[in-house]
Amino acid sequence: MQVNFAERADNHNxxxxxxxxxxxDTDFYKLLMxxxxxxxxxxxxxxxxxxxxxxxxxxxxxxxxxxxVDQMEHVRGLKFRRSELVWLAGNTFYGTRSIxxxxxxxxxxxxxKLSEYEVSEQDGELLIRFSxxxxxxxxxxxxxxxxxxEMRTRSALGQLSxxxxxxxxxxxxxxxxxxxxLLRAVPAVRVSDFGTxxxxxxxxxxxxxxxxxxxxxxxxxxxxxTFLAYKHDLEAIGTNAHELxxxxxxxxxxxxxxRAAQYRVLELWQKSYGGSLLILLPDTFGTTQFLTxxxxxxxxxxxxxxxxxxxxxxxxxxxxxxxxxxxxxxxKLLIASDGLDVAEILRLHAYFTGRIRFSxxxxxxxxNDFRDCHPRNETVLDPISLVCKLMTVNGRPAVKLxxxxxxxxxxxxxxxxxxxxxxxxxxxxxxxx
Amino acid sequence: MQVNFAERADNHNxxxxxxxxxxxDTDFYKLLMxxxxxxxxxxxxxxxxxxxxxxxxxxxxxxxxxxxVDQMEHVRGLKFRRSELVWLAGNTFYGTRSIxxxxxxxxxxxxxKLSEYEVSEQDGELLIRFSxxxxxxxxxxxxxxxxxxEMRTRSALGQLSxxxxxxxxxxxxxxxxxxxxLLRAVPAVRVSDFGTxxxxxxxxxxxxxxxxxxxxxxxxxxxxxTFLAYKHDLEAIGTNAHELxxxxxxxxxxxxxxRAAQYRVLELWQKSYGGSLLILLPDTFGTTQFLTxxxxxxxxxxxxxxxxxxxxxxxxxxxxxxxxxxxxxxxKLLIASDGLDVAEILRLHAYFTGRIRFSxxxxxxxxNDFRDCHPRNETVLDPISLVCKLMTVNGRPAVKLxxxxxxxxxxxxxxxxxxxxxxxxxxxxxxxx
Numbered sequence: 001m002q003v004n005f006a007e008r009a010d011n012h013n014x015x016x017x018x019x020x021x022x023x024x025d026t027d028f029y030k031l032l033m034x035x036x037x038x039x040x041x042x043x044x045x046x047x048x049x050x051x052x053x054x055x056x057x058x059x060x061x062x063x064x065x066x067x068x069v070d071q072m073e074h075v076r077g078l079k080f081r082r083s084e085l086v087w088l089a090g091n092t093f094y095g096t097r098s099i100x101x102x103x104x105x106x107x108x109x110x111x112x113k114l115s116e117y118e119v120s121e122q123d124g125e126l127l128i129r130f131s132x133x134x135x136x137x138x139x140x141x142x143x144x145x146x147x148x149x150e151m152r153t154r155s156a157l158g159q160l161s162x163x164x165x166x167x168x169x170x171x172x173x174x175x176x177x178x179x180x181x182l183l184r185a186v187p188a189v190r191v192s193d194f195g196t197x198x199x200x201x202x203x204x205x206x207x208x209x210x211x212x213x214x215x216x217x218x219x220x221x222x223x224x225x226t227f228l229a230y231k232h233d234l235e236a237i238g239t240n241a242h243e244l245x246x247x248x249x250x251x252x253x254x255x256x257x258x259r260a261a262q263y264r265v266l267e268l269w270q271k272s273y274g275g276s277l278l279i280l281l282p283d284t285f286g287t288t289q290f291l292t293x294x295x296x297x298x299x300x301x302x303x304x305x306x307x308x309x310x311x312x313x314x315x316x317x318x319x320x321x322x323x324x325x326x327x328x329x330x331x332k333l334l335i336a337s338d339g340l341d342v343a344e345i346l347r348l349h350a351y352f353t354g355r356i357r358f359s360x361x362x363x364x365x366x367x368n369d370f371r372d373c374h375p376r377n378e379t380v381l382d383p384i385s386l387v388c389k390l391m392t393v394n395g396r397p398a399v400k401l402x403x404x405x406x407x408x409x410x411x412x413x414x415x416x417x418x419x420x421x422x423x424x425x426x427x428x429x430x431x432x433x
Numbered sequence: 434m435q436v437n438f439a440e441r442a443d444n445h446n447x448x449x450x451x452x453x454x455x456x457x458d459t460d461f462y463k464l465l466m467x468x469x470x471x472x473x474x475x476x477x478x479x480x481x482x483x484x485x486x487x488x489x490x491x492x493x494x495x496x497x498x499x500x501x502v503d504q505m506e507h508v509r510g511l512k513f514r515r516s517e518l519v520w521l522a523g524n525t526f527y528g529t530r531s532i533x534x535x536x537x538x539x540x541x542x543x544x545x546k547l548s549e550y551e552v553s554e555q556d557g558e559l560l561i562r563f564s565x566x567x568x569x570x571x572x573x574x575x576x577x578x579x580x581x582x583e584m585r586t587r588s589a590l591g592q593l594s595x596x597x598x599x600x601x602x603x604x605x606x607x608x609x610x611x612x613x614x615l616l617r618a619v620p621a622v623r624v625s626d627f628g629t630x631x632x633x634x635x636x637x638x639x640x641x642x643x644x645x646x647x648x649x650x651x652x653x654x655x656x657x658x659t660f661l662a663y664k665h666d667l668e669a670i671g672t673n674a675h676e677l678x679x680x681x682x683x684x685x686x687x688x689x690x691x692r693a694a695q696y697r698v699l700e701l702w703q704k705s706y707g708g709s710l711l712i713l714l715p716d717t718f719g720t721t722q723f724l725t726x727x728x729x730x731x732x733x734x735x736x737x738x739x740x741x742x743x744x745x746x747x748x749x750x751x752x753x754x755x756x757x758x759x760x761x762x763x764x765k766l767l768i769a770s771d772g773l774d775v776a777e778i779l780r781l782h783a784y785f786t787g788r789i790r791f792s793x794x795x796x797x798x799x800x801n802d803f804r805d806c807h808p809r810n811e812t813v814l815d816p817i818s819l820v821c822k823l824m825t826v827n828g829r830p831a832v833k834l835x836x837x838x839x840x841x842x843x844x845x846x847x848x849x850x851x852x853x854x855x856x857x858x859x860x861x862x863x864x865x866x
Contacts, residue, residue, distance in 0.1 A: 007435035163647050170606030177600045177808070214596050375610070 019150045019202060020075045023112075024084050024227035026142040027196050029238030031088070031226060032273065035104045036244070037135045040268055044247065046137050046398075047391045050128040050144055051409075054384035058124035062155040062380070063148055065119050065126065071147045076114045085109055087230050094235075094276040114140055134393075138243065141388035145197040148386060149368070153200050156380040164375040171373035172200075176208060179342045179366075180215055189349045190359040191216070192237045193223040194337050195367030198383055205367045209234070221359060237361070239279040239305070240269065242400050243390050246284060250393035255421045262290055266298060279335065280304040283403045286424035287314060291321045299325040303333025305361070309403035311336040311348055319356055329356040337361030341369075451507045452583045452635060456545075457517050457660035459575040460629050462671030464521070464659060465710065468537045469677070470568045473701055477680065479570050479831075480824045483561040483577055484842075487817035491557035495588040495813070496581055498552050498559070504580045509547045518542055520663050527668075527709040547573055567826075571676065574821035578630035581819060582801070586633050589813040597808040604806035605633075609641055612775045612799075613648055622782045623792040624649070625670045626656040627770050628800030631816055638800045642667070654792060670794070672712040672738070673702065675833055676823050679717060683826035688854045695723060699731060712768065713737040716836045719857035720747060724754045732758040736766025738794070742836035744769040744781055752789055762789045770794030774802075 037044070052059055085105050093099045115132030117140065128144060130137045157165060183189055193212065199205040209228050212220040222235030229236035248261040262285060270278055278301040282290035287309055299322060306314040315336075319329040334356045336348055345360040352358040370381040389409050390398040399410030399418045408415055418424075470477070485492055513521075518538050526532045548565030550573065561577060563570045590598060616622055626645070632638040642661050645653040655668030662669035678695045685691040695718060703711060711734040715723035720742055732755060739747040748769075752762040767789045769781055778793040785791040803814040822842050823831040832843030832851045841848055851857075 004435050004437045004440070007437070010435065161647070163644060167606065167610045170603040170610065173599065173603030174607040177603065211596060214594070 016070055016074060018074045019071055019147050020078070020143050021202075022084065022227045023075075023078050023080050023139075024230055025146070025196075025202065026139065026226055027194075027224045027238050028093075028226045028229065028236035029224070029240055030139060030142055031100070032238070032277065033240055033244060034135055034138060035100060036240075036269065036272055037138065038104055038107060039101075039272065041134055041247070044134040044251070044394055045132065046134045046247065046393050047129060047131040048137055048141065048388055049130070049391055050126070050148065051387050051389050052125060052384060053387065057384050059126040059148065059152070060121045060124045063126060063151040065121055068126070068128075068147060068151060069119055071151070072117065072119070072144070075143050075147070080108050080112070084230065091230075091236075096275060096277075099273070099277075112136075112139075114143075129391075134247065142197050145386055145388055146199060146202070149197070149199060149383075150201045152384070153381065156374075156378075159380075160375065167375040168370070168373050168381070172204075172370050173207075175369060175373065176211060176366075180211060182342045182346065183216060183219060186346055186349060187217070187219060188353070189219050189346065190221050190357075191219060191345060191362050192221045192235075192359065193225065193228075193366055194237070194361035194363040196225045198364040198386070199367035200370060200381070200383075206231075208366050224361070239273075239277050240265075240281060242281065242284045242307075242402075244269070245281075246390050246398045246400055247393045249285070249418070250396045250398045258418070258421050259293070263293075263295060263298065266301070270301075276302055276333070278302045279333070281307060283308045283314075285401045285418060285422040287317065287403050289422050289424055291317065296325060299327050303335060303357070305335040305337055307338050307402070308407050311338070311344075312351055314403070315348070315352055315356065315358075330354070331357075333357045333359060335359050335361055337363065339364065341365040449503055449507060452504055452580050453508045453511070453576050454635075455517065455660045456508075456511050456513050456572075457663055458579070458629075458635065459572065459659055460627075460657045460671050461526075461659045461662065461669035462657070462673055463572055463575055464533070465671070465706065466673055466677060467568060467571060468533060469673075469702065469705055470571065471537055471540060472534075472705065474567055474680070477567040477684070477827055478565065479567045479680065479826050480562065480564040481570055481574065481821055482563070482824055483559070483581065483819065483821050485558060485817060485819050487819070490817050492559040492581065492585070493554045493557050496559060496584040498554055501559070501561075501580060501584060502552055504584070505550065505552070505577070508576045508580070513541050513545065517663065524663075524669075529708060529710075532706070532710075545569075547576075550577075562824075567680065575630050578819055578821055579632060579635070582630070582632060582816075583634045585817070586814065589807075589811075592813075593808065600808040601803070601806050601814070605637075605803050606640075608802060608806065609644060609799075613644060615775045615779065616649060616652060619779055619782060620650070620652060621786065622652050622779065623654050623790075624652060624778060624795050625654045625668075625792065626658065626661075626799055627670070627794035627796040629658045631797040631819070632800035633803060633814070633816075639664075641799050657794070672706075672710050673698075673714060675714065675717045675740075675835075677702070678714075679823050679831045679833055680826045682718070682851070683829045683831045691851070691854050692726070696726075696728060696731065699734070703734075709735055709766070711735045712766070714740060716741045716747075718834045718851060718855040720750065720836050722855050722857055724750065729758060732760050736768060736790070738768040738770055740771050740835070741840050744771070744777075745784060747836070748781070748785055748789065748791075763787070764790075766790045766792060768792050768794055770796065772797065774798040 085108065088100050089105055113136055115130050115136035117128065117130045120127045130140045160168065183191060191212070193209050195205055205225065206228060209223050210232065213232060213234065222237040223229055224238045226236050228234060244265045245262045248265050249258050252258040252261050280298065280301050280303070282304060304318050315334050318334060322329045322332060334352060340360055340362050345362065348360065349358055364383045368383040374381050392398060397411050397414045399414045401408050401415065401418055401422065401424055518541060521533050522531070522538050546569055548563050548569035550561065550563045553560045563573045593601065616624060624645070626642050628638055638658065639661060642656050642658070643665065646665060646667065655670040656662055657671045659669050661667060677698045681694040681698050682691055685694050713731065713734050713736070715737060737751050748767050751767060755762045755765060767785060773793055773795050778795065781793065782791055797816045801816040807814055825831060830844050830847045832847045834841050834848065834851055834855065834857055
């Protein structure tokens with residue numbers, strides 16, 4: 001039996017076991033949006049904060065402020081590596097080369113940094129706030145969410161014996177493989193990994209992604225995690241998120257500018273990106289008003305991502321809208337990404353087959369489904385709903401309405417104003433009734 | 434990243450990956466019986482052979498003669514290690530110290546060897562035959578069965594990718610833990626590992642045993658595997674097997690001696706062993722005739738192991754017999770060991786609670802339950818029914834009737850003679866009707 005003395009000694013020398021080890025370990029859309037912000041809004045100042053929507057879980061019970069700050073400082077000390085930048089410059093994303101401009105890559109290499117932040121504890125909850133230039137704050141979202149989630153995981157794993165850990169992962173793997181077998185039975189289904197921010201851990205996300213890569217063939221279309229795409233030659237998936245219309249809306253000076261902000265984002269976006277990157281995310285202030293009021297060129301975009309509306313309803317609505325605007329839905333793409341699991345993915349695939357191209361962005365229940373896997377039947381490893389909210393933009397409050405009233409964010413008087421401007425007051429009432 | 438150059442090179446230097454690595458890697462009752470044979474029948478000559486009762490599986494498709502011979506030669510080259518012999522001498526078995534005599538341990542150390550054997554292939558089956566002194570042949574049984582089973586396992590594993598192997602073991606572990614959780618819910622249940630000969634592999638048996646050791650507390654009473662008992666400070670479990678009455682019956686010169694042989698074994702046994710080692714195995718020539726014809730002192734033995742009769746029926750029969758003989762069944766032990774799984778273990782425990790002490794010897798479905806675990810849904814890892822039969826004793830045929838007609842072994846004319854002598858012809862007819 002060989003003993004590697006140097007390795008054993010080194011294992012005792014670790015100061016920190018870093019969670020995020022590369023700045024590419026983030027959602028690909030963050031990089032697309034970062035270039036967009038760097039180009040169009042380099043001087044905008046924002047604040048954002050982490051919000052735990054799962055009130056039954058008190059984060060500070062599982063995650064210590066000091067340990068979190070150590071992990072955050074580690075991320076802040078990272079630089080984009082030379083080979084990572086070369087890959088961003090030379091790789092083909094969505095069939096297009098040179099999506100990232102040389103000037104942006106040069107800025108990433110030399111000038112990019114993560115903003116200041118505050119972490120504190122209050123009534124058992126963690127307060128995690130970021131403030132600074134938008135292009136210094138926005139990248140924190142995925143890093144911070146991954147950190148907090150994996151620190152929760154580590155805290156729970158620390159209570160388990162070696163054998164219990166083995167049981168835990170055997171159960172989670174068995175669950176994962178049962179899911180993959182269901183997907184394999186439907187070769188036309190299309191699924192990608194959207195689970196970075198809610199993952200159990202980096203290594204578990206990598207395991208789930210490799211499992212799909214090896215066993216699903218063309219049904220697995222890629223991962224939102226840029227580092228995993230880079231490491232495993234996968235397609236990097238993702239386009240844009242709510243923070244863009246939220247910020248542009250906050251910057252609007254009049255109600256008219258506010259209403260127009262959601263389309264102004266698209267105008268600017270299509271100056272930088274084309275093809276498959278032209279994916280609408282219409283629910284920031286309500287999907288129905290967005291589609292109804294959209295200029296005709298919006299119907300030329302490649303597809304739509306559904307994030308907060310019932311995806312069957314939202315898909316039907318999008319198809320009807322496309323037909324009314326004289327576009328062929330069968331050439332468009334519909335992406336669902338809100339709390340999906342295999343059964344719903346397969347139902348949606350069957351429902352939309354032949355009507356529109358459907359693709360599922362599989363998140364939490366791909367990379368963090370440890371429900372009922374705990375060897376002592378505890379719930380400490382169940383995923384929680386943790387988000388990072390844009391709070392202010394140049395000092396003004398940021399608002400999201402979304403199609404799900406429970407997902408609305410912002411000061412209540414601002415939410416009321418937005419609902420009035422976007423005409424979604426009535427819709428909300430309809431939903432509640 | 435540290436590279437252990439010596440270890441990597443050494444991993445490429447292996448000539449053989451041995452399956453059986455210690456002569457203690459056998460059922461404990463083999464050692465008890467070996468001492469019994471060494472003492473009482475040192476000159477008896479026997480032959481035995483491996484029989485595959487699962488006709489749908491052709492062993493030679495999965496196990497090559499050459500590779501099997503390499504493994505068998507490895508076992509034949511093993512010696513009892515000093516520390517193993519010290520443990521056999523100094524350890525307490527079933528509460529008794531010095532169960533093994535110094536003379537026997539001295540013989541084990543210096544003179545014990547495994548007999549000659551033949552391995553060949555015929556119509557896709559393996560022919561594996563042993564011949565020599567009984568005390569040189571009898572130890573082959575468990576080594577050879579373990580070898581063939583693990584070589585089948587290796588052959589099946591060789592068809593799987595790394596990820597598929599991971600799925601396979603995740604599923605098997607999940608299954609094992611589901612079983613253990615069911616046992617944990619009934620703290621009074623008593624279970625031991627009887628799965629050496631039918632195991633998936635040595636390491637998997639060790640995993641299942643450690644899993645029970647860690648999680649079942651006093652419900653897990655020990656293992657039949659002597660090496661695992663030695664390595665993990667467990668109780669070594671087991672007493673005796675059919676080969677003893679079979680051999681003594683074969684040596685009988687008259688029908689009267691034949692009928693008496695099954696009790697003659699017990700007389701000799703209790704000269705060497707006492708207490709918990711006095712466990713009847715009454716089914717060799719039919720349980721009912723055994724109990725009916727037994728001398729009264731047989732009812733003083735500590736318990737009974739049921740191997741081929743419905744354990745509910747056999748337990749009831751034993752309890753009624755004990756009461757008729759004026760013994761308190763609640764002080765006796767009932768051990769079931771034939772094809773058990775958790776559901777039946779729990780049913781038997783419930784059925785006998787308060788009436789007799791019940792303990793389950795859990796075999797194949799503990800150490801080799803990979804049914805439905807194969808990642809491509811193949812059945813190559815399903816366990817098969819492989820046994821080692823005593824064929825002749827000093828040139829005379831060996832016979833077993835058992836309570837299950839399908840388990841009868843021996844030439845058909847001899848089986849008929851034994852049935853006549855033991856009066857179990859009528860019983861057989863009753864079973865068939």
